Amino acid sequence: GAVVSQHPSWVICKSGTSVKIECRSLDFQATTMFWYRQFPKQSLMLMATSNEGSKATYEQGVEKDKFLINHASLTLSTLTVTSAHPEDSSFYICSARFEDMNTEAFFGQGTRLTVV
Amino acid sequence: AQRVTQPEKLLSVFKGAPVELKCNYSYSGSPELFWYVQYSRQRLQLLLRHISRESIKGFTADLNKGETSFHLKKPFAQEEDSAMYYCALPHTGFQKLVFGTGTRLLVSP
Numbered sequence: 001g002a003v004v005s006q007h008p009s010w011v012i013c014k015s016g017t018s019v020k021i022e023c024r025s026l027d028f029q030a031t032t033m034f035w036y037r038q039f040p041k042q043s044l045m046l047m048a049t050s051n052e053g054s055k056a057t058y059e060q061g062v063e064k065d066k067f068l069i070n071h072a073s074l075t076l077s078t079l080t081v082t083s084a085h086p087e088d089s090s091f092y093i094c095s096a097r098f099e100d101m102n103t104e105a106f107f108g109q110g111t112r113l114t115v116v
Numbered sequence: 117a118q119r120v121t122q123p124e125k126l127l128s129v130f131k132g133a134p135v136e137l138k139c140n141y142s143y144s145g146s147p148e149l150f151w152y153v154q155y156s157r158q159r160l161q162l163l164l165r166h167i168s169r170e171s172i173k174g175f176t177a178d179l180n181k182g183e184t185s186f187h188l189k190k191p192f193a194q195e196e197d198s199a200m201y202y203c204a205l206p207h208t209g210f211q212k213l214v215f216g217t218g219t220r221l222l223v224s225p
Contacts, residue, residue, distance in 0.1 A: 041220070042217070042218075043215055044160070046212060046215075093160065107159045107161065
């Protein structure tokens with residue numbers, strides 16, 4: 001299947017700093033990518049849908065100024081957690097799908113963010 | 117609105133026992149449903165999808181439109197089946213997937 005790669009796999013940062021997470025589709029062009037947040041032993045919570053060349057669509061309750069999403073190319077989307085706080089510590093997962101709605105989604109390996 | 121319900125947070129069975137992970141959905145139209153699996157320390161991956169009607173790792177799932185269900189079944193559970201299982205369907209008009217809350221399957225020896 002198609003491969004989605006996230007970088008970094010884990011990151012530790014100090015409170016107040018910003019962290020950027022990259023999501024790349026390695027062998028296909030993804031016009032749409034998705035960012036999820038997963039708390040320990042819980043389901044995935046969709047944060048936003050990232051469309052290439054346009055603004056991301058955020059889910060209700062997700063602060064767009066806090067979680068900046070950029071989808072500059074068909075193979076790269078970035079999530080920047082700005083002014084991170086300990087409560088932002090979580091597992092962030094990106095996903096990409098082909099244009100056909102009925103195809104599967106491919107997931108990145110996730111990024112564990114710890115804010116100290 | 118589209119919704120996926122997985123009523124069980126945890127399902128614990130012994131090796132060799134039958135397994136059924138429940139999934140109910142609400143959707144206007146004909147849904148395309150998926151089961152995703154997340155093994156320990158691995159990424160989420162597709163297990164099977166309704167449209168392909170295939171059996172993967174011994175698992176099957178049948179879409180029951182009358183009961184709006186897409187339960188995942190396996191006749192004889194194996195220890196390596198222990199994982200988190202998520203049922204999902206596409207959101208109408210969008211490409212995003214709506215996930216259920218997941219069921220943790222624990223298969224004991």
